[in-house]
Amino acid sequence: MRNPQLNKHGELQHLLTIDGLPRSILTAILDTAAPFTAVAEREVKKLPLLRGKSIFNLFFENSTRTRTTFEIAAKRLSADVVNLNVSTSSAAKGESLLDTVDNLSAMQADMFVVRHAASGAPFLIAQHLFATGRDHIHVVNAGDGRHAHPTQGLLDMYTIRHFKRDFTNLTVAIVGDVLHSRVARSQIGALTTLGVPEVRVIGPKTLLPTDVERLGVRVFHDIREGLRGVDVVMMLRLQNERMNGALLPTPQEFYKVWGLTAEKLALAKPDAIVMHPGPMNRGVEIDSSVADGAQAVILPQVTFGIAVRMAVMSMLAGQQGSK
Protein backbone atom coordinates (compact mmCIF):
# COMPACT_ATOMS: atom_id res chain seq x y z
CA MET A 1 0.00 0.00 0.00
CA ARG A 2 1.17 3.50 -0.80
CA ASN A 3 2.00 5.75 2.13
CA PRO A 4 -1.23 7.79 2.49
CA GLN A 5 0.86 10.91 3.15
CA LEU A 6 2.58 10.84 -0.24
CA ASN A 7 1.08 11.38 -3.70
CA LYS A 8 1.94 9.28 -6.73
CA HIS A 9 4.97 11.47 -7.43
CA GLY A 10 6.33 10.70 -3.94
CA GLU A 11 5.64 14.27 -2.75
CA LEU A 12 4.06 15.16 0.57
CA GLN A 13 0.26 15.24 0.18
CA HIS A 14 -0.69 15.30 3.86
CA LEU A 15 1.39 15.50 7.02
CA LEU A 16 -0.16 13.02 9.44
CA THR A 17 2.80 11.41 11.19
CA ILE A 18 6.59 11.23 10.98
CA ASP A 19 6.39 7.43 10.80
CA GLY A 20 7.07 6.12 7.31
CA LEU A 21 8.43 9.40 5.95
CA PRO A 22 11.86 8.98 4.36
CA ARG A 23 14.85 10.99 5.58
CA SER A 24 14.87 12.92 2.28
CA ILE A 25 11.45 14.42 2.99
CA LEU A 26 12.29 15.33 6.59
CA THR A 27 15.51 16.99 5.42
CA ALA A 28 13.66 18.82 2.63
CA ILE A 29 11.22 20.26 5.20
CA LEU A 30 14.08 21.45 7.43
CA ASP A 31 15.98 22.92 4.45
CA THR A 32 12.86 24.73 3.23
CA ALA A 33 12.18 26.12 6.71
CA ALA A 34 15.61 27.79 6.94
CA PRO A 35 14.94 30.77 4.61
CA PHE A 36 11.48 31.25 6.16
CA THR A 37 13.08 32.11 9.52
CA ALA A 38 14.29 35.42 8.03
CA VAL A 39 10.82 36.61 6.96
CA ALA A 40 10.04 37.95 10.42
CA GLU A 41 12.86 40.51 10.07
CA ARG A 42 11.36 42.16 7.00
CA GLU A 43 9.37 45.34 6.72
CA VAL A 44 6.53 43.26 5.24
CA LYS A 45 6.39 39.94 7.15
CA LYS A 46 4.60 38.16 4.35
CA LEU A 47 5.32 35.97 1.36
CA PRO A 48 2.81 35.56 -1.48
CA LEU A 49 3.02 31.74 -1.76
CA LEU A 50 -0.46 30.83 -0.46
CA ARG A 51 -2.30 33.90 -1.67
CA GLY A 52 -5.94 33.02 -2.23
CA LYS A 53 -5.79 29.71 -0.35
CA SER A 54 -8.19 29.00 2.50
CA ILE A 55 -6.82 27.18 5.51
CA PHE A 56 -9.13 25.93 8.23
CA ASN A 57 -7.74 25.40 11.70
CA LEU A 58 -9.97 22.62 13.00
CA PHE A 59 -9.30 22.32 16.70
CA PHE A 60 -11.45 19.71 18.41
CA GLU A 61 -9.16 20.07 21.42
CA ASN A 62 -7.93 23.34 22.87
CA SER A 63 -4.44 24.56 22.21
CA THR A 64 -3.70 28.24 22.10
CA ARG A 65 -0.03 28.04 21.23
CA THR A 66 -0.17 25.45 18.46
CA ARG A 67 -3.20 27.08 16.87
CA THR A 68 -1.56 30.51 17.05
CA THR A 69 1.69 29.36 15.46
CA PHE A 70 -0.20 27.63 12.65
CA GLU A 71 -2.26 30.78 12.19
CA ILE A 72 0.80 33.04 12.06
CA ALA A 73 2.55 30.65 9.65
CA ALA A 74 -0.46 30.60 7.30
CA LYS A 75 -0.86 34.37 7.46
CA ARG A 76 2.84 34.97 6.74
CA LEU A 77 2.25 32.91 3.60
CA SER A 78 -0.70 35.19 2.71
CA ALA A 79 -3.36 32.48 3.14
CA ASP A 80 -6.82 33.20 4.50
CA VAL A 81 -7.17 31.49 7.86
CA VAL A 82 -10.38 30.46 9.56
CA ASN A 83 -10.17 29.25 13.14
CA LEU A 84 -12.81 26.80 14.27
CA ASN A 85 -12.92 25.90 17.88
CA VAL A 86 -15.03 22.86 17.20
CA SER A 87 -15.15 21.71 20.78
CA THR A 88 -17.54 24.57 21.47
CA SER A 89 -19.55 24.51 18.24
CA SER A 90 -20.91 21.91 15.79
CA ALA A 91 -19.49 18.85 17.52
CA ALA A 92 -21.21 19.96 20.69
CA LYS A 93 -24.45 20.08 18.72
CA GLY A 94 -23.90 16.49 17.57
CA GLU A 95 -22.40 16.89 14.10
CA SER A 96 -20.02 14.08 13.13
CA LEU A 97 -16.37 14.72 12.27
CA LEU A 98 -16.79 13.87 8.60
CA ASP A 99 -19.95 15.98 8.27
CA THR A 100 -17.98 18.93 9.61
CA VAL A 101 -15.25 18.20 7.04
CA ASP A 102 -17.81 17.94 4.20
CA ASN A 103 -19.35 21.26 5.13
CA LEU A 104 -16.03 23.04 5.24
CA SER A 105 -14.97 21.41 1.94
CA ALA A 106 -18.12 22.89 0.44
CA MET A 107 -16.75 26.27 1.53
CA GLN A 108 -13.72 25.64 -0.76
CA ALA A 109 -11.16 24.75 1.86
CA ASP A 110 -7.64 24.09 0.55
CA MET A 111 -6.14 22.75 3.76
CA PHE A 112 -7.24 21.47 7.14
CA VAL A 113 -5.04 21.77 10.20
CA VAL A 114 -6.53 19.27 12.62
CA ARG A 115 -6.15 18.68 16.33
CA HIS A 116 -8.26 15.96 17.87
CA ALA A 117 -8.29 14.00 21.12
CA ALA A 118 -8.79 10.76 19.19
CA SER A 119 -5.69 9.12 17.70
CA GLY A 120 -6.15 8.73 13.93
CA ALA A 121 -8.73 11.49 13.39
CA PRO A 122 -6.57 13.39 10.82
CA PHE A 123 -5.89 10.09 9.02
CA LEU A 124 -9.65 9.42 8.87
CA ILE A 125 -10.20 12.87 7.33
CA ALA A 126 -7.46 12.32 4.73
CA GLN A 127 -8.93 8.93 3.85
CA HIS A 128 -12.41 10.42 3.53
CA LEU A 129 -11.15 13.21 1.24
CA PHE A 130 -9.42 10.61 -0.95
CA ALA A 131 -12.48 8.34 -1.06
CA THR A 132 -14.69 11.26 -2.11
CA GLY A 133 -12.31 12.51 -4.81
CA ARG A 134 -11.19 15.63 -2.99
CA ASP A 135 -7.53 14.89 -2.53
CA HIS A 136 -6.57 18.40 -3.65
CA ILE A 137 -7.41 19.31 -0.03
CA HIS A 138 -4.45 18.80 2.29
CA VAL A 139 -4.49 17.69 5.92
CA VAL A 140 -1.93 18.62 8.56
CA ASN A 141 -2.02 16.80 11.87
CA ALA A 142 -1.65 19.32 14.70
CA GLY A 143 -1.80 16.60 17.36
CA ASP A 144 -4.06 13.54 17.59
CA GLY A 145 -4.63 11.75 20.88
CA ARG A 146 -1.53 9.90 22.04
CA HIS A 147 -0.49 9.20 18.47
CA ALA A 148 1.49 11.99 16.77
CA HIS A 149 2.32 15.69 16.64
CA PRO A 150 4.54 15.78 13.55
CA THR A 151 5.12 19.54 13.24
CA GLN A 152 6.29 19.63 16.87
CA GLY A 153 8.69 16.76 16.11
CA LEU A 154 9.96 18.62 13.04
CA LEU A 155 10.47 21.94 14.82
CA ASP A 156 12.40 20.06 17.50
CA MET A 157 14.61 18.60 14.76
CA TYR A 158 15.08 22.06 13.27
CA THR A 159 16.11 23.36 16.69
CA ILE A 160 18.58 20.51 17.25
CA ARG A 161 20.09 21.00 13.79
CA HIS A 162 20.33 24.74 14.37
CA PHE A 163 22.32 24.34 17.59
CA LYS A 164 24.13 21.04 16.96
CA ARG A 165 24.53 21.09 13.13
CA ASP A 166 24.75 17.33 12.66
CA PHE A 167 22.46 14.52 13.87
CA THR A 168 24.84 11.62 13.37
CA ASN A 169 27.02 12.10 16.45
CA LEU A 170 24.40 12.97 19.04
CA THR A 171 22.98 11.37 22.15
CA VAL A 172 19.49 12.64 22.83
CA ALA A 173 17.40 12.04 25.96
CA ILE A 174 13.62 12.31 26.11
CA VAL A 175 12.52 12.70 29.71
CA GLY A 176 9.19 12.29 31.47
CA ASP A 177 5.67 11.27 30.58
CA VAL A 178 6.28 9.33 27.37
CA LEU A 179 3.15 7.23 27.80
CA HIS A 180 0.71 10.07 27.20
CA SER A 181 2.91 12.02 24.82
CA ARG A 182 2.25 12.22 21.09
CA VAL A 183 5.19 14.63 20.99
CA ALA A 184 7.56 11.91 22.22
CA ARG A 185 6.39 9.47 19.52
CA SER A 186 7.01 12.06 16.79
CA GLN A 187 10.39 12.98 18.29
CA ILE A 188 11.58 9.38 18.45
CA GLY A 189 10.48 8.75 14.85
CA ALA A 190 12.21 11.88 13.57
CA LEU A 191 15.43 11.37 15.55
CA THR A 192 15.89 7.79 14.38
CA THR A 193 15.02 8.63 10.75
CA LEU A 194 17.54 11.49 10.74
CA GLY A 195 20.28 9.17 11.96
CA VAL A 196 20.73 10.02 15.66
CA PRO A 197 22.76 7.05 16.91
CA GLU A 198 21.48 7.04 20.49
CA VAL A 199 18.00 8.04 21.64
CA ARG A 200 17.32 7.54 25.34
CA VAL A 201 13.94 7.51 26.99
CA ILE A 202 13.93 8.34 30.68
CA GLY A 203 10.92 8.02 32.97
CA PRO A 204 9.10 6.00 35.61
CA LYS A 205 7.80 2.59 34.52
CA THR A 206 4.20 3.74 34.89
CA LEU A 207 4.74 6.57 32.37
CA LEU A 208 6.61 4.61 29.69
CA PRO A 209 4.77 2.49 27.12
CA THR A 210 5.41 -1.22 27.74
CA ASP A 211 6.98 -1.85 24.32
CA VAL A 212 8.96 1.40 24.10
CA GLU A 213 12.26 -0.42 23.36
CA ARG A 214 10.79 -1.54 20.06
CA LEU A 215 10.99 2.07 18.84
CA GLY A 216 14.78 1.69 18.89
CA VAL A 217 15.52 3.60 22.09
CA ARG A 218 17.50 2.87 25.26
CA VAL A 219 15.34 2.95 28.36
CA PHE A 220 16.45 4.41 31.69
CA HIS A 221 14.48 4.44 34.92
CA ASP A 222 17.11 6.52 36.70
CA ILE A 223 17.27 10.12 35.46
CA ARG A 224 20.84 10.67 36.67
CA GLU A 225 22.11 7.65 34.83
CA GLY A 226 20.10 8.56 31.73
CA LEU A 227 21.28 12.16 31.47
CA ARG A 228 24.97 11.31 31.72
CA GLY A 229 26.86 12.67 28.70
CA VAL A 230 23.86 13.60 26.54
CA ASP A 231 23.94 16.43 23.97
CA VAL A 232 20.23 17.21 24.01
CA VAL A 233 17.65 16.99 26.81
CA MET A 234 14.06 16.98 25.56
CA MET A 235 11.67 17.42 28.48
CA LEU A 236 8.02 16.42 28.18
CA ARG A 237 5.07 18.00 29.88
CA LEU A 238 3.42 16.01 32.64
CA GLN A 239 -0.03 15.52 31.11
CA ASN A 240 -2.27 15.69 34.14
CA GLU A 241 -5.37 16.06 32.00
CA ARG A 242 -4.77 12.78 30.17
CA MET A 243 -4.16 10.65 33.25
CA ASN A 244 -6.62 8.16 34.57
CA GLY A 245 -5.82 6.21 37.70
CA ALA A 246 -2.92 6.30 40.07
CA LEU A 247 0.12 6.50 37.80
CA LEU A 248 1.82 9.07 39.99
CA PRO A 249 1.87 9.94 43.66
CA THR A 250 1.84 13.79 43.52
CA PRO A 251 3.37 16.46 41.23
CA GLN A 252 5.71 17.44 44.07
CA GLU A 253 7.02 13.92 44.38
CA PHE A 254 7.42 13.69 40.59
CA TYR A 255 9.52 16.86 40.68
CA LYS A 256 11.75 15.47 43.39
CA VAL A 257 12.62 12.38 41.38
CA TRP A 258 12.11 13.36 37.73
CA GLY A 259 12.19 17.16 37.59
CA LEU A 260 15.12 18.65 35.65
CA THR A 261 17.21 20.71 38.08
CA ALA A 262 20.55 22.40 37.51
CA GLU A 263 22.20 19.65 39.56
CA LYS A 264 20.81 16.89 37.31
CA LEU A 265 21.51 18.86 34.11
CA ALA A 266 25.17 19.11 35.16
CA LEU A 267 25.47 15.39 34.37
CA ALA A 268 24.84 16.08 30.68
CA LYS A 269 27.53 17.50 28.38
CA PRO A 270 28.47 21.09 29.35
CA ASP A 271 27.09 22.38 26.03
CA ALA A 272 23.90 20.30 26.16
CA ILE A 273 20.71 22.10 25.15
CA VAL A 274 17.41 21.82 27.02
CA MET A 275 14.14 21.69 25.08
CA HIS A 276 10.48 21.65 26.09
CA PRO A 277 7.42 21.56 23.82
CA GLY A 278 5.40 23.76 26.18
CA PRO A 279 3.35 24.63 28.04
CA MET A 280 5.79 24.12 30.91
CA ASN A 281 4.84 23.06 34.40
CA ARG A 282 7.53 24.89 36.32
CA GLY A 283 8.45 23.07 39.49
CA VAL A 284 6.96 19.81 38.17
CA GLU A 285 8.99 18.51 35.21
CA ILE A 286 11.44 21.40 35.03
CA ASP A 287 12.97 23.82 37.52
CA SER A 288 12.62 27.53 36.77
CA SER A 289 16.38 28.10 36.92
CA VAL A 290 16.84 25.53 34.13
CA ALA A 291 13.86 26.75 32.07
CA ASP A 292 15.27 30.30 32.11
CA GLY A 293 18.92 29.22 32.04
CA ALA A 294 21.60 29.61 29.40
CA GLN A 295 21.19 26.05 28.11
CA ALA A 296 17.43 26.35 27.47
CA VAL A 297 16.36 26.80 23.84
CA ILE A 298 12.65 26.72 24.59
CA LEU A 299 11.80 30.13 23.11
CA PRO A 300 13.83 29.55 19.89
CA GLN A 301 11.75 26.35 19.52
CA VAL A 302 8.61 28.50 19.35
CA THR A 303 10.13 30.85 16.76
CA PHE A 304 11.44 28.00 14.62
CA GLY A 305 8.01 26.36 14.87
CA ILE A 306 6.52 29.11 12.71
CA ALA A 307 9.13 28.65 9.97
CA VAL A 308 8.74 24.85 10.02
CA ARG A 309 4.95 25.15 9.72
CA MET A 310 5.39 27.60 6.84
CA ALA A 311 7.63 25.04 5.13
CA VAL A 312 5.12 22.22 5.61
CA MET A 313 2.16 24.25 4.39
CA SER A 314 3.96 25.61 1.32
CA MET A 315 5.29 22.16 0.39
CA LEU A 316 1.80 20.67 0.66
CA ALA A 317 0.02 23.43 -1.25
CA GLY A 318 2.71 23.58 -3.92
CA GLN A 319 2.97 19.96 -4.96
CA GLN A 320 1.88 18.64 -8.31
CA GLY A 321 -1.30 16.95 -7.11
CA SER A 322 -2.85 20.24 -6.02
CA LYS A 323 -4.53 22.64 -8.34
Next chain:
Amino acid sequence: MDMQSLDAEALCKTLVEQMRPHVSPATALVGIHTGGVWLAERLHRALGLSQPPGSIDVSFYRDDFGSKGLHPQPKRTEIPFTVEGADVIIVDDVLYTGRTTRAAINELFDFGRPARVDLAVLIDRGGRELPVAPRWCALTLPEPLPANQSLQLEAGATGELTLRLIDA
Protein backbone atom coordinates in the same frame (compact mmCIF):
# COMPACT_ATOMS: atom_id res chain seq x y z
CA MET B 1 26.78 33.96 -33.81
CA ASP B 2 29.07 31.42 -32.22
CA MET B 3 27.71 30.87 -28.74
CA GLN B 4 30.74 28.87 -27.62
CA SER B 5 32.96 31.94 -28.03
CA LEU B 6 31.11 34.05 -25.46
CA ASP B 7 33.67 35.49 -23.07
CA ALA B 8 32.04 36.14 -19.70
CA GLU B 9 35.04 38.05 -18.37
CA ALA B 10 35.05 40.42 -21.35
CA LEU B 11 31.28 40.95 -21.05
CA CYS B 12 31.76 41.72 -17.37
CA LYS B 13 34.25 44.48 -18.22
CA THR B 14 31.84 45.91 -20.80
CA LEU B 15 29.05 45.99 -18.23
CA VAL B 16 31.26 47.74 -15.66
CA GLU B 17 32.16 50.47 -18.17
CA GLN B 18 28.48 50.92 -19.13
CA MET B 19 27.46 51.33 -15.50
CA ARG B 20 30.39 53.39 -14.18
CA PRO B 21 29.16 56.86 -15.24
CA HIS B 22 25.75 56.22 -13.65
CA VAL B 23 26.54 54.88 -10.17
CA SER B 24 27.46 56.65 -6.98
CA PRO B 25 29.19 55.02 -3.98
CA ALA B 26 25.76 54.80 -2.29
CA THR B 27 24.24 52.73 -5.10
CA ALA B 28 23.19 49.31 -3.81
CA LEU B 29 23.39 46.06 -5.81
CA VAL B 30 21.17 43.02 -5.40
CA GLY B 31 22.10 39.84 -7.23
CA ILE B 32 19.57 37.17 -8.15
CA HIS B 33 20.65 33.65 -7.15
CA THR B 34 22.91 32.13 -8.28
CA GLY B 35 24.65 33.69 -11.29
CA GLY B 36 23.46 37.20 -10.45
CA VAL B 37 25.02 36.99 -6.99
CA TRP B 38 28.48 36.23 -8.42
CA LEU B 39 28.06 39.01 -10.94
CA ALA B 40 26.90 41.50 -8.27
CA GLU B 41 29.97 40.72 -6.14
CA ARG B 42 32.18 41.31 -9.16
CA LEU B 43 30.46 44.60 -10.07
CA HIS B 44 30.57 45.74 -6.46
CA ARG B 45 34.36 45.43 -6.38
CA ALA B 46 34.94 46.87 -9.85
CA LEU B 47 32.69 49.89 -9.26
CA GLY B 48 33.98 50.55 -5.74
CA LEU B 49 30.56 50.73 -4.10
CA SER B 50 30.29 51.19 -0.36
CA GLN B 51 27.02 49.31 0.34
CA PRO B 52 27.51 45.56 0.71
CA PRO B 53 25.71 43.72 -2.12
CA GLY B 54 22.47 41.88 -1.34
CA SER B 55 21.15 38.62 -2.75
CA ILE B 56 17.66 37.49 -3.64
CA ASP B 57 16.27 33.98 -4.13
CA VAL B 58 12.91 34.47 -5.83
CA SER B 59 11.60 30.95 -5.00
CA PHE B 60 8.89 32.35 -2.71
CA TYR B 61 7.75 34.91 -5.29
CA ARG B 62 7.66 32.85 -8.49
CA ASP B 63 4.47 32.91 -10.53
CA ASP B 64 4.70 29.20 -11.38
CA PHE B 65 4.40 28.04 -7.74
CA GLY B 66 0.82 26.89 -8.39
CA SER B 67 1.86 24.53 -11.20
CA LYS B 68 5.44 23.60 -10.31
CA GLY B 69 5.49 23.93 -6.54
CA LEU B 70 8.34 25.08 -4.39
CA HIS B 71 11.86 24.88 -5.76
CA PRO B 72 13.94 22.49 -3.69
CA GLN B 73 16.42 24.03 -1.25
CA PRO B 74 15.59 27.70 -1.61
CA LYS B 75 18.42 30.04 -0.61
CA ARG B 76 18.09 32.80 1.91
CA THR B 77 17.37 36.30 0.65
CA GLU B 78 19.79 38.74 2.32
CA ILE B 79 19.41 42.49 1.99
CA PRO B 80 22.19 44.00 4.14
CA PHE B 81 21.26 47.65 3.50
CA THR B 82 18.19 49.81 4.10
CA VAL B 83 15.94 49.53 1.06
CA GLU B 84 13.76 52.48 2.02
CA GLY B 85 14.88 55.43 -0.14
CA ALA B 86 17.83 53.55 -1.71
CA ASP B 87 19.03 53.49 -5.34
CA VAL B 88 19.02 49.78 -6.10
CA ILE B 89 20.33 47.90 -9.12
CA ILE B 90 19.03 44.36 -9.61
CA VAL B 91 21.76 42.22 -11.18
CA ASP B 92 21.19 39.03 -13.15
CA ASP B 93 23.38 37.01 -15.49
CA VAL B 94 20.85 36.20 -18.21
CA LEU B 95 17.58 38.03 -18.94
CA TYR B 96 14.92 35.83 -20.55
CA THR B 97 11.14 36.02 -19.94
CA GLY B 98 11.37 38.81 -17.34
CA ARG B 99 9.40 36.75 -14.80
CA THR B 100 12.37 36.39 -12.45
CA THR B 101 12.94 40.16 -12.58
CA ARG B 102 9.26 40.75 -11.77
CA ALA B 103 9.52 38.41 -8.77
CA ALA B 104 12.73 40.09 -7.58
CA ILE B 105 11.15 43.56 -7.75
CA ASN B 106 8.17 42.34 -5.73
CA GLU B 107 10.41 40.76 -3.12
CA LEU B 108 12.60 43.88 -2.91
CA PHE B 109 9.56 46.02 -2.13
CA ASP B 110 8.72 43.83 0.86
CA PHE B 111 11.88 45.23 2.46
CA GLY B 112 10.89 48.87 1.93
CA ARG B 113 10.27 51.46 -0.78
CA PRO B 114 13.39 52.11 -2.86
CA ALA B 115 13.89 55.52 -4.48
CA ARG B 116 14.82 53.87 -7.79
CA VAL B 117 15.29 50.38 -9.20
CA ASP B 118 17.38 49.56 -12.28
CA LEU B 119 18.32 46.32 -13.96
CA ALA B 120 21.79 45.27 -15.12
CA VAL B 121 22.37 41.98 -16.98
CA LEU B 122 25.26 40.33 -18.72
CA ILE B 123 23.21 38.93 -21.61
CA ASP B 124 19.73 39.53 -22.97
CA ARG B 125 18.75 36.28 -24.66
CA GLY B 126 15.37 37.55 -25.92
CA GLY B 127 11.99 35.84 -25.37
CA ARG B 128 10.41 38.41 -23.05
CA GLU B 129 6.93 37.65 -21.67
CA LEU B 130 6.65 40.77 -19.48
CA PRO B 131 7.38 44.46 -20.09
CA VAL B 132 10.88 44.35 -18.60
CA ALA B 133 13.98 45.99 -20.09
CA PRO B 134 17.51 46.27 -18.68
CA ARG B 135 19.14 49.66 -18.31
CA TRP B 136 22.56 48.11 -18.84
CA CYS B 137 23.27 44.98 -20.85
CA ALA B 138 26.70 43.83 -22.07
CA LEU B 139 25.35 41.77 -24.95
CA THR B 140 21.97 41.43 -26.65
CA LEU B 141 21.77 38.27 -28.76
CA PRO B 142 20.88 39.17 -32.37
CA GLU B 143 18.44 36.24 -32.50
CA PRO B 144 16.48 35.00 -29.45
CA LEU B 145 17.91 31.78 -28.04
CA PRO B 146 15.63 28.77 -28.76
CA ALA B 147 13.48 27.75 -25.77
CA ASN B 148 15.19 24.35 -25.48
CA GLN B 149 18.54 25.99 -24.80
CA SER B 150 19.79 27.88 -21.79
CA LEU B 151 22.82 29.97 -20.96
CA GLN B 152 24.39 29.47 -17.59
CA LEU B 153 27.00 31.50 -15.79
CA GLU B 154 29.53 29.42 -13.89
CA ALA B 155 32.19 30.42 -11.40
CA GLY B 156 35.51 28.58 -11.37
CA ALA B 157 37.61 27.72 -8.34
CA THR B 158 39.51 31.01 -8.57
CA GLY B 159 36.34 33.00 -9.19
CA GLU B 160 36.70 33.38 -12.97
CA LEU B 161 33.34 33.53 -14.75
CA THR B 162 32.42 31.45 -17.78
CA LEU B 163 29.24 31.06 -19.81
CA ARG B 164 27.97 27.67 -20.87
CA LEU B 165 25.30 26.85 -23.43
CA ILE B 166 23.09 23.96 -22.29
CA ASP B 167 20.72 21.93 -24.46
CA ALA B 168 17.68 20.88 -22.51
